[in-house]
Amino acid sequence: MQLKNQKLSIKSYLDLSQLLKEYRGSHEENRSFALKHKKLQKAPTKLLLKWLERHSFKIRGELNSKKYLEYLSSFDSIMGILFFIMGFFVGLGLLSYNGQAPVNIIYYLLIAMVLPIFSMSVSLFTMFSHGRVANFFTMLFPLHWIEKILIHIPFRKKIENFKPPFSFEFSKWMFIERIHLFSLLFSIGLLLSLVLMVVATDIAFGWSTTLQISADSFHSFISSIAILWRDMFPSAVPSLELVELSHYFRLGEKLDISMVHNADKLGAWWKFLAMTTVIYAIGLRFIFLIFSKDMLQKQLEREFLLLDGVKGILREFHTPFVSTQAPKAEKHLKIEEKKEKKTTITIDEKLYESILGWNFSADEIALANDSRGIKALTIWAVGGSNTYAQDLQIIKNMSGIVFLYVKSWEPPTMDFIDLLEMLIENKKVKKIQIYPLGTIGKHYKNNDSDVDVWIKKIDSVKSDKVWIVYNGK
Amino acid sequence: MGNKIIDDYPKFAVVGHPNKGKSSIVSSLALDDSVQIGNTPGTTQVKRGFPLKVDGKIIYELFDTPGFQRARRILAWLEENRPISADKRADVIRKFIYEFRDDKRFKDEIELLEPIMDGAGIIYVVDASKPYGPEYEIEMEILRWAGQPSMAILNLIGDEDYRDDWKRALGQYFRLVRTFNPLKAKFNDHIELLESMAQLKEEWTKSIKTAIKILQDLQQQKIEKSVDAIVKGTIKTLSYVHSKRIKSKKATKEEEKSLKERYKKELIRYEKSLEKEIADIWNHRTINKIDNLSALDNIALFSKESASIFGLSQKELIVTGASAGAIGGLGVDLAFGGGTFLLGSIIGGVVGGIGAMKGFENLYEVKLLGQKFGKRELSIGPMKNINFPYIFLGRILYHASIIANRSHAARDTIELEDKSSYIGKIIDANMRKKLEEVHEKLREGKSPKEESMVKYREVILDAFIKLL
Numbered sequence: 033m034q035l036k037n038q039k040l041s042i043k044s045y046l047d048l049s050q051l052l053k054e055y056r057g058s059h060e061e062n063r064s065f066a067l068k069h070k071k072l073q074k075a076p077t078k079l080l081l082k083w084l085e086r087h088s089f090k091i092r093g094e095l096n097s098k099k100y101l102e103y104l105s106s107f108d109s110i111m112g113i114l115f116f117i118m119g120f121f122v123g124l125g126l127l128s129y130n131g132q133a134p135v136n137i138i139y140y141l142l143i144a145m146v147l148p149i150f151s152m153s154v155s156l157f158t159m160f161s162h163g164r165v166a167n168f169f170t171m172l173f174p175l176h177w178i179e180k181i182l183i184h185i186p187f188r189k190k191i192e193n194f195k196p197p198f199s200f201e202f203s204k205w206m207f208i209e210r211i212h213l214f215s216l217l218f219s220i221g222l223l224l225s226l227v228l229m230v231v232a233t234d235i236a237f238g239w240s241t242t243l244q245i246s247a248d249s250f251h252s253f254i255s256s257i258a259i260l261w262r263d264m265f266p267s268a269v270p271s272l273e274l275v276e277l278s279h280y281f282r283l284g285e286k287l288d289i290s291m292v293h294n295a296d297k298l299g300a301w302w303k304f305l306a307m308t309t310v311i312y313a314i315g316l317r318f319i320f321l322i323f324s325k326d327m328l329q330k331q332l333e334r335e336f337l338l339l340d341g342v343k344g345i346l347r348e349f350h351t352p353f354v355s356t357q358a359p360k361a362e363k364h365l366k367i368e369e370k371k372e373k374k375t376t377i378t379i380d381e382k383l384y385e386s387i388l389g390w391n392f393s394a395d396e397i398a399l400a401n402d403s404r405g406i407k408a409l410t411i412w413a414v415g416g417s418n419t420y421a422q423d424l425q426i427i428k429n430m431s432g433i434v435f436l437y438v439k440s441w442e443p444p445t446m447d448f449i450d451l452l453e454m455l456i457e458n459k460k461v462k463k464i465q466i467y468p469l470g471t472i473g474k475h476y477k478n479n480d481s482d483v484d485v486w487i488k489k490i491d492s493v494k495s496d497k498v499w500i501v502y503n504g505k
Numbered sequence: 506m507g508n509k510i511i512d513d514y515p516k517f518a519v520v521g522h523p524n525k526g527k528s529s530i531v532s533s534l535a536l537d538d539s540v541q542i543g544n545t546p547g548t549t550q551v552k553r554g555f556p557l558k559v560d561g562k563i564i565y566e567l568f569d570t571p572g573f574q575r576a577r578r579i580l581a582w583l584e585e586n587r588p589i590s591a592d593k594r595a596d597v598i599r600k601f602i603y604e605f606r607d608d609k610r611f612k613d614e615i616e617l618l619e620p621i622m623d624g625a626g627i628i629y630v631v632d633a634s635k636p637y638g639p640e641y642e643i644e645m646e647i648l649r650w651a652g653q654p655s656m657a658i659l660n661l662i663g664d665e666d667y668r669d670d671w672k673r674a675l676g677q678y679f680r681l682v683r684t685f686n687p688l689k690a691k692f693n694d695h696i697e698l699l700e701s702m703a704q705l706k707e708e709w710t711k712s713i714k715t716a717i718k719i720l721q722d723l724q725q726q727k728i729e730k731s732v733d734a735i736v737k738g739t740i741k742t743l744s745y746v747h748s749k750r751i752k753s754k755k756a757t758k759e760e761e762k763s764l765k766e767r768y769k770k771e772l773i774r775y776e777k778s779l780e781k782e783i784a785d786i787w788n789h790r791t792i793n794k795i796d797n798l799s800a801l802d803n804i805a806l807f808s809k810e811s812a813s814i815f816g817l818s819q820k821e822l823i824v825t826g827a828s829a830g831a832i833g834g835l836g837v838d839l840a841f842g843g844g845t846f847l848l849g850s851i852i853g854g855v856v857g858g859i860g861a862m863k864g865f866e867n868l869y870e871v872k873l874l875g876q877k878f879g880k881r882e883l884s885i886g887p888m889k890n891i892n893f894p895y896i897f898l899g900r901i902l903y904h905a906s907i908i909a910n911r912s913h914a915a916r917d918t919i920e921l922e923d924k925s926s927y928i929g930k931i932i933d934a935n936m937r938k939k940l941e942e943v944h945e946k947l948r949e950g951k952s953p954k955e956e957s958m959v960k961y962r963e964v965i966l967d968a969f970i971k972l973l
Contacts, residue, residue, distance in 0.1 A: 067560060344733075354723045355558045357537040357788075391640045417639045420577050441635045441663075443524045446574035446610070471636055473665045485524075 040077055040329070042104075045336050046097035048084050049197050052341035055090045057083075059348045066349035076346050077333055083345070096194050108210065111178070115214040119221025127229040134238030134280060134298060140305055144222060145257065145312040151215060152320055155208055159327065166204050175211055202335050205328040212321035219313035226309060230302045237301035238278040247276040254304070261307050268303040384408045386430055389437040390448055391415040400437055400469055403476055408435065414451060423451055431460035440468030440478035444489045456495045466490065467501040515565045515709035516625035517702060518552070520617045522644065523572030525632045526660040526687060529914035531555055531569040533687035534695060538791045538913040540569065552616045557716050564716045565709075568625060570617035576643040579614055583650055594650040598622060618651070626705045627655035629679060634663035637670040645678040654705035656681035658698075680705065687914040692724055692973075728973070730786045731905050732966045736958070738779035738901065739965075742772055743894055743947045746886035756883045768885045773806050776901065783905045789913070806900065815899025815928055816892045817937075825891055825941055887950050894944045895937075898965070899928040906972035931968040939964050 057065070065083060066072075072079040126140045151173070158169035170176050198206070229235060239250060251272045255262070258269040270278075278298050336342070387408035389397035397411045414423045434455060438444070444452075455464050468486050470478040483502060490498055519527045532540035535555035556566040579601065586597045599622055605611045621627055627648050631641065648655060657679040659668050668684065675682045683701050685694065696717055703713035747768040751760055784790065804811045817825060888894070932940070939960045946953040953961070 063560060351726060352559045352719070352722075353561075354719055356535045356555060357539070358535070358553050358555045360553070361539065391638050393639075415577075415640055417642065418577075420581055439635075439638065441632075442522070442638070442640075445523060445572070445576075446613075447577055450575070450578075471665060473636075 040081060040333060040336060042332065043097040043101055044081055044084060045332055045339070046100060046196065047088055047091065047095060048080065048336065048342070049339050050096050051084060051087060051091050052339060052345075054092060055087060056341050056345060057087065057348075059351070060353045060355070062345055062348035063351065063353040073350070076349075077336060079349060080336065080342065080345070096196075099194060100196055108213070111175075111210070111214055112217050116217040116221040119218035120225045121221075122218075123222040123225025124229065127226060127235060129229075129233060129235045134236040134240075134278065137237050137239050137278075137301055137305060138241060140226075141257075141308065144219070144305065144309045148215065148219065148313045148317060151211070152316065155211055155320065155324075158204065158208055159324070162201065166200075170204065170207055173207075173211055175207070175214060197339065199335055202328075202331050205324060205331045209321065209324040209328050212317055212324050216314060216317045216321055219309060219317060222313060223306065223309045226302065226306055230299075230306075234299060235302070236298040237305070238280045238298060239275070240280050247272065247279050250279070251275040257308060258304060260311050265303070265307060267300075268307040270301060270304050274298075274300055382406060384435040385432045386410045386412060387435045387437070388412045388414050388426070388430075390451070391439055391442065392437055397437060399472075400476060404467075406435070415448065420450075424454065427451065427454045427458060430455060430458055431462075433463045433465065434461050436464060436466045438466055438468050438486065440470055440482040440486065443482075443485045449489070449493065452490075452493060452498065456493070456497050461497065464498045465501050466498065514563045515702075515706070515712050516568065516620060516623070517565065517628050518568040518570055518617065518620040518625040519628045519630060520570050520621070520644075520648065521572060521630035522632075522641065523574070525572070525630045526662055526914075527572065527630045528569050529687040530628070530630055530658060530660065530685065531567050532914040533690050533912045534698070535567055536788050536913050538789055538915075540914075542914060542916055550613075550616075552620055554620075557719070559719055564712055564719060566625075568620040570620070571613035573617070573644045573647075574613045575610060576614070576640075576647060579611065580643050580647055583647065592652075595622065595652045598647075598651055618647075621648070621651045621653050625653065626702070626709070627651065627653050627679075628702070629655060629657045629675075630660055631657065631671055631675070632662045633659035633668045633671045633684070634661045634665045636667050637674050641674070642678075645675075649678055654709075655679050656683065656701060656705060658682075659684045661686050688912050690912055690914075691910060692720075696720065727786050727909070728966070728969065731783050731909065732962060732969055734779060734782045734786065735898070735901050735905060735965055735969070736962050738775060738782070739894065739898055740943075740947065740953075742775045742779075742888070742897055743944065744887045744950070745771060745775070746884060746950075747771055748882045748884040751881050751883050754881065760883060764883050764885050769807055772888075772897075776806055776897065779901055780904050783901075784908050787908045787911075789908055789911060806897070811900065812892060812896050815903065816896040818929060821929060821934075821937070822892055825937060887947055889948055891944070891948075894940070894947075895928045895932070898932075898940075898968075902931065902965070902968055902972060905969060909969075909973055931971050932964065936964040936967065 062083070065086065066079060069079055069082055072082060122143060126143060127135055129135050154169055154172050158166050161169060251270070254270055254275060262269050274297060278301065337346070382405060384406065385408070387397060387401065387406070387410070389400070389411070392400070392413055393416065394411050394413050397413065400406075401408060401411075412426045414426055418426075436455075438448070452464070455461050466486065468478050468483050469476045470482075483500070487500055490500055519531050521527050528540050528542045531553075532538060532542060535557075537555060540553075550571055552568050552570045554566050554568050556563045558564070582601060583594075583597055586600065588594060588597055598618060601611075602615050602618055602622060606615060629645065629648060631637075655678070657671075657675040659671055659675075659682065661668075661684065672682050681701050681704060683698060685698050690698075699713055699717050699720070703710045703717075745768075747764065749760070749764050749767070756764075804814070816822075939957075942957050943953040943961045946957070
């Protein structure tokens with residue numbers, strides 16, 4: 033569902049809204065996208081459109097925009113044709129000349145000028161009002177009620193389950209734009225019927241009113257209407273003579289004699305009527321249509337940036353992506369929680385031939401012996417600042433039961449395991465008792481978790497010679 | 506050995522004895538809770554780089570490394586190959602790496618020495634809650650041979666404190682010695698440590714200062730994102746309406762009960778999803794995988810305990826209810842041009858206050874909709890209870906603050922520290938007034954005004970910052 037070279041339209045608005053419900057991208061992806069389109073950094077709408085173009089294939093299922101725009105175009109086409117036909121037939125009706133009384137131009141002016149100006153004025157109020165006030169003005173338009181009735185048209189079913197995310201303001205501008213479009217089509221139909229009637233029939237135009245209006249006053253009124261084209265098309269401005277000639281009074285079946293004598297001149301009104309339609313009903317309406325289209329586009333741009341999720345994506349576009357984590361996932365070691373305490377024993381001797389202290393000084397070993405009530409014939413400090421060669425020499429001289437103090441809080445390193453393996457390999461050594469001591473601050477009392485570390489490690493050595501002294505437990 | 510291309514960003518290798526909290530420190534500094542941390546030594550088997558990248562550009566890189574295993578053997582080898590002058594010592598270490606690269610015995614040491622020989626500064630980690638021992642001097646001596654800028658970190662894993670002993674020893678080997686507890690470290694501690702690292706080498710100062718600025722911005726972004734999520738989630742929760750179609754003319758008690766249950770469940774689900782979103786913002790992704798990790802898991806959203814800890818006190822509730830009622834009454838007064846002598850506000854205030862007290866237990870208003878059209882729907886929501894928004898906000902702010910303050914090295918469960926009233930401490934009467942403006946609109950099923958939402962967000966932001 034790739035969308036190419038998109039411009040901001042209702043389609044892109046609906047597509048983005050649909051996409052954001054399914055996909056928003058990560059900060060990293062969005063920032064890297066924005067960096068690839070640096071030129072668009074200051075044009076958020078264009079950047080978002082590019083982003084939409086890039087990710088639109090991620091929209092699952094049918095595009096809502098497709099359904100909605102199909103509905104909208106069907107609706108607009110039907111309504112457009114209807115308004116055009118209506119305009120055409122209204123024109124035919126207004127211009128139908130039975131040869132007995134002239135066609136009263138005042139009716140035509142009402143439809144071709146007064147009504148459009150009124151409708152455009154109401155639309156102006158609608159444009160510049162908001163909320164309930166704007167809602168009230170929209171209700172003055174027949175289109176509002178036609179839409180309400182046409183809600184039941186069959187093709188509306190297509191969008192039955194889809195509610196476009198438009199705001200009231202946006203819907204208002206859509207409505208105004210359509211009002212002007214349909215009115216324009218109505219006026220074109222009207223103009224077409226005028227041209228057709230003028231070509232196909234010989235119409236005698238006249239003007240008649242119950243009000244006491246003189247030909248002079250009416251001429252001034254007509255001239256003021258024609259002010260916009262007076263200089264360009266002077267022939268489309270009725271003369272005072274024509275106005276006087278075409279003034280008629282309904283007196284039964286009889287026509288003014290002077291009118292009958294000047295019947296050929298009465299048709300000259302058509303140019304004025306055509307120009308009135310072109311300027312007021314079509315030209316002015318066209319300007320309103322263009323303006324409402326422009327306002328609709330601006331509203332669309334505003335709402336495009338207000339779609340749920342857009343603010344976050346724009347923030348991600350502009351905020352540098354900071355990563356602090358390792359690029360590769362760590363392979364976690366499987367840590368066995370099972371404790372195998374078969375290697376543990378309690379202190380069963382009080383006098384040892386040799387006592388070793390891993391990373392303890394001889395003084396520290398003596399202190400620990402005193403505290404634990406243990407005696408030894410020889411005391412040896414291993415590890416610590418001893419060299420490996422010195423330790424090797426000490427181990428060679430060991431025999432019988434070797435009691436080995438270790439710091440419980442320091443986990444066994446491979447250096448220790450090397451020493452232990454040397455002890456195991458020494459055939460004179462029968463048993464190795466490892467005693468993990470706690471700190472002096474804790475009166476040598478070790479804690480279970482530290483001892484567990486030792487137990488696990490010693491288990492892995494798999495030697496019957498090695499035992500852990502487990503604090504007397 | 507060839508010329509190696511040296512990257513121009515600072516690198517730091519976190520090294521030390523096994524099980525002294527190297528990974529915890531890296532996890533905390535890299536804001537990454539995926540690092541394996543355990544009591545079992547040797548969980549880190551290979552070096553692992555944690556670069557701080559901005560738009561792909563590396564500002565600095567931390568290396569987590571395995572602990573020393575056979576330090577004595579290595580120092581012995583180095584001594585055997587001791588050069589005539591000190592400036593050649595680093596070359597001897599390079600030679601060691603070269604010669605023993607495939608020797609399994611020295612796998613860990615090679616892993617930890619490699620980044621150092623590639624130019625990384627040394628961060629030597631010790632557990633200062635345990636006594637100092639001369640065996641550490643072997644490791645420190647090897648590191649001294651590397652000739653790289655170095656500092657030591659005193660990590661206090663246990664409850665004893667031997668920092669003075671350690672400082673005396675470490676001071677002889679390292680330019681800087683700092684205390685840093687990765688489990689308790691807050692953002693400012695993190696920044697202070699980085700400032701210390703910046704002092705290690707003149708050429709690194711600029712990069713580290715940049716990194717500090719980046720991290721401060723990142724912290725601010727996370728705060729803003731969390732507040733946005735909290736505001737959005739709260740509004741969504743408070744305005745939620747649950748409806749169900751019913752067949753008969755009147756809803757049965759079972760139907761009402763089941764609707765209430767569904768409604769409650771949905772709000773609980775919203776809270777959980779908000780909690781997850783916040784954990785993701787702060788990059789605490791593993792938290793969501795652990796059951797009953799948060800203290801909130803044991804205190805249900807709709808429980809009395811939750812109301813007493815996170816909600817308003819009875820007094821605050823009456824004041825809030827009264828002021829909400831008074832606002833409504835004020836509308837009546839204004840409609841009559843003040844001719845009511847503010848009677849509307851007074852009556853509204855009294856009714857609101859009493860209503861708030863009564864409404865403490867009553868969360869729901871079940872409505873039957875669409876009777877005229879034959880399609881009958883039972884509907885519940887939006888939330889009518891005056892206290893509920895504060896309970897929800899209190900809980901989520903509590904959760905967010907715990908997550909934001911939690912070190913990425915922490916793997917323990919979260920305990921509820923203080924069970925006294927929570928919301929009153931962070932949201933004063935003035936702030937509550939601004940919140941109530943929005944809550945009232947939501948209770949009426951209306952959308953709050955844009956400017957009210959801006960104020961609402963500001964209050965949440967202030968409350969959240971207070972907790973950090």
